[in-house]
Structure formats: structure tokens, C-alpha cells
Amino acid sequence: METEELETAAKKTPHTHGECTKSILPVRDALEVLSGKWKLPIIISLIFGNKRFSQIAKEIPGITDKMLSKELRDLEANCLVKRTVYDSIPVVVEYTLTDYGHTLKPVIEVLRNWGVAHRERIMHL
Amino acid sequence: METEELETAAKKTPHTHGECTKSILPVRDALEVLSGKWKLPIIISLIFGNKRFSQIAKEIPGITDKMLSKELRDLEANCLVKRTVYDSIPVVVEYTLTDYGHTLKPVIEVLRNWGVAHRERIMHL
DNA sequence: TTTTAAACTATACTTTGGTATAGTACTTAC
DNA sequence: GTAAGTACTATACCAAAGTATAGTTTAAAA
Numbered sequence: 001m002e003t004e005e006l007e008t009a010a011k012k013t014p015h016t017h018g019e020c021t022k023s024i025l026p027v028r029d030a031l032e033v034l035s036g037k038w039k040l041p042i043i044i045s046l047i048f049g050n051k052r053f054s055q056i057a058k059e060i061p062g063i064t065d066k067m068l069s070k071e072l073r074d075l076e077a078n079c080l081v082k083r084t085v086y087d088s089i090p091v092v093v094e095y096t097l098t099d100y101g102h103t104l105k106p107v108i109e110v111l112r113n114w115g116v117a118h119r120e121r122i123m124h125l
Numbered sequence: 126m127e128t129e130e131l132e133t134a135a136k137k138t139p140h141t142h143g144e145c146t147k148s149i150l151p152v153r154d155a156l157e158v159l160s161g162k163w164k165l166p167i168i169i170s171l172i173f174g175n176k177r178f179s180q181i182a183k184e185i186p187g188i189t190d191k192m193l194s195k196e197l198r199d200l201e202a203n204c205l206v207k208r209t210v211y212d213s214i215p216v217v218v219e220y221t222l223t224d225y226g227h228t229l230k231p232v233i234e235v236l237r238n239w240g241v242a243h244r245e246r247i248m249h250l
Numbered sequence: 251t252t253t254t255a256a257a258c259t260a261t262a263c264t265t266t267g268g269t270a271t272a273g274t275a276c277t278t279a280c
Numbered sequence: 281g282t283a284a285g286t287a288c289t290a291t292a293c294c295a296a297a298g299t300a301t302a303g304t305t306t307a308a309a310a
Contacts, residue, residue, distance in 0.1 A: 024166055026240030027233055031159060033243065037268070040156070044149055053287055064269065069288060079246065090277060090286040100246070103239070108152055110235045114228070115151030118158065121204065121225070162298070178257050189299065194258060214307060215256040 030107065033078055038063055038071045043104060046081065046097040053093055080104065155232065158203055163188055163196045168229060171206065171222040178218055205229065 034040055041060045045051060051059070057068055072095060075081040080101035086092040159165055166185045170176060176184070182193055197220060200206040205226035211217040 023237065024169055026238075026244055027165055027169075027236045028240070029244050030236040030240035031156070031165070034156060035160075040152055041149055044152075054285085057287095064271095065288065066270095066290090067268070070268095078243075079250075088286095093287065103242075107235055107239050110232055111152045111155040112148065113151075114232050115153070115155035117228075118203075119151055119154050125204075179255085182257095187299095189301095190258065191260090191300095192298070216306080218257065 033080070033104075034108075036071065038067050039075065040108075042068070042071055042075065043080070043097065043101065044108070046095060046101070047105065050094050050096045053095070056095065075101075158205070158229075159233075161196065163192050164200065165233075167193070167196055167200065168205070168222065168226065169233070171220060171226070172230065175219050175221045177220070181220065200226075 034043075038060065041063070042056060045056055045059050053068065053072075056072075057063060057065065060068070072081060072083070076083055079098060082096045082098050084094045084096065086094065159168075163185065166188070167181060170181055170184050178193065178197075181197075182188060182190065185193070197206060197208070201208055204223060207221045207223050209219045209221065211219065
């Protein structure tokens with residue numbers, strides 16, 4: 001019996017490379033925005049309300065100042081977070097989720113729902 | 126003017142640690158399933174139809190055998206992919222998205238839609 | 251008899267992500 | 281004048297993720 005003649009379903013839906021790649025790229029973009037250990041905690045923390053640097057730091061156990069600073073800059077570069085400097089003494093900086101940042105809420109919801117179900121499933125094995 | 130008196134919106138919606146953490150964990154679970162450079166290409170490739178090892182390898186430019194093998198085992202451990210060995214000569218192994226794996230489709234769709242919009246937005250800056 | 255193909259595994263290496271620790275500038279409170 | 285609070289930055293280090301390259305088994309094809 002030749003390999004090529006196997007009765008698998010493998011050949012049923014032919015498709016091109018380009019199709020796949022084009023379909024993957026934007027998904028990757030979205031995942032990148034949420035990637036890493038700290039972006040999600042930061043975004044979710046800001047969904048609950050505007051925060052100052054040290055407030056976020058306190059709310060996220062384990063994060064270092066360096067990572068918080070770096071990730072906030074990342075999120076700002078992606079227009080998801082706005083940084084406002086208050087000219088007080090000492091200087092206070094407030095971080096806000098932009099309107100655009102809030103468009104992530106349904107995305108996070110879908111991920112959460114799937115995640116909850118997945119957790120259930122993996123537990124009961 | 127004291128820091129504590131600033132008229133920011135930062136104090137409007139108080140919430141607890143526990144709330145945040147519990148809300149983050151399942152999202153992370155979901156992201157983990159899709160994490161890394163190769164899981165998404167593999168899943169999407171299998172959405173288009175069942176495939177054999179070397180077929181997937183050919184469809185995903187740049188992936189090494191080692192990574193493909195490792196990621197497939199990961200996906201199998203998460204019940205997303207089924208591995209079927211055909212007792213032919215030479216041995217042929219077919220990979221299938223399980224029904225459960227297909228539940229990822231809407232998740233990927235949401236990510237893709239957000240990703241497309243995000244790509245647009247970042248481009249036009 | 252060497253090559254080809256299937257589906258891998260093994261070893262070593264590099265790159266990226268994240269951590270640990272310390273230090274900066276400014277000012278107010280003790 | 282020393283400590284403490286604001287929001288950071290710098291340096292060095294470490295571990296996980298990914299890459300490169302090669303080797304394994306079986307058997308058919310050239």
C-alpha cells in the first residue's frame with residue numbers, strides 16, 4: 001500500500017500558503033499586544049480605573065519597577081494607555097486606558113470565557 | 126497641594142486584589158494555549174483540514190521538526206489535537222483538531238478582528 | 251547499494267524575556 | 281540633615297524559548 005493512497009481526510013480541503021499566513025498575522029498582532037507576563041495584569045488593573053505608577057505597582061504583586069515602566073511604555077506606544085503628568089510636587093503621573101484600550105475588553109472577555117472552560121476541562125482529567 | 130488630594134479619577138472604582146487575580150488567571154490560561162511562535166500556525170493549519178507531520182511542516186515556513194513535534198505534543202496534552210497512527214509502511218501519523226480544538230475558532234476570530242483593526246491603526250500613525 | 255521518505259529525537263547553541271539590585275532627581279516631613 | 285515618597289533608569293544576571301544541525305528507524309524505490 002502506498003502512502004499516497006491512504007484514506008485519511010488530509011486532502012479534503014486544499015488551501016494555499018498565502019491564505020494561512022494572511023490569516024495568522026493579525027492574530028499574532030493581537031496576541032503580541034497581550035504578550036508577556038505583565039501586560040494583562042496592567043491592562044486589567046487599568047480597566048478598573050485610572051492609576052498612578054506606584055498604585056499599579058502595589059496592585060500587581062511581584063512586578064518590578066523596571067518591568068512596569070517598560071510595559072507601560074509598550075502599551076503607550078500601542079495607543080492603549082495614556083500617560084498624564086500632573087505638575088504637582090512631587091510629580092505625579094497618571095495612567096489611563098484609552099478608548100482604544102477599552103476595545104480590548106471584549107477580547108479579554110472571550111479569552112477569559114474560553115480559559116474558564118479550559119481550566120475546568122483540564123482539571124477533570 | 127498634597128498628592129493625596131489630586132483630582133484624578135484614580136480613586137473612583139475601588140476593588141480588591143482577589144478580584145483582579147481571579148479575573149486574570151483564566152485569561153492567562155487561554156493565552157498560554159496559544160502562546161509561542163508556532164501554536165497558532167499549527168492550529169490554523171489544522172482548521173483547514175487534517176494533516177500529516179510533514180505536511181504541516183511544509184505548510185509552516187521556518188518551523189523545525191523539533192518545534193513542530195514539541196508543539197504538537199503540547200496541543201495534544203491540552204486535548205486540542207488528536208494524533209492517529211496509521212499502521213502502514215512507512216508509518217503515517219495524522220493530526221486532527223478535536224471538537225474541543227474547534228472551540229478555539231471563535232476565539233481566534235475575535236483576536237483576528239481586533240488584530241486587523243490594530244494593524245490599521247498602528248500603520249496610520 | 252545508495253537514496254529517499256516518514257516521523258521523529260538529541261545535543262548544543264543563541265536570543266529573548268524577565269529578575270535582582272542599585273542608583274537617580276526632586277522635595278517635603280521629621 | 282536624614283529619611284521617605286514620587287517615578288523612574290542602569291547594570292548585571294538568569295532562565296525559558298527557539299534555532300541549527302545532526303542522527304535514528306524502517307522499508308521501499310532507483
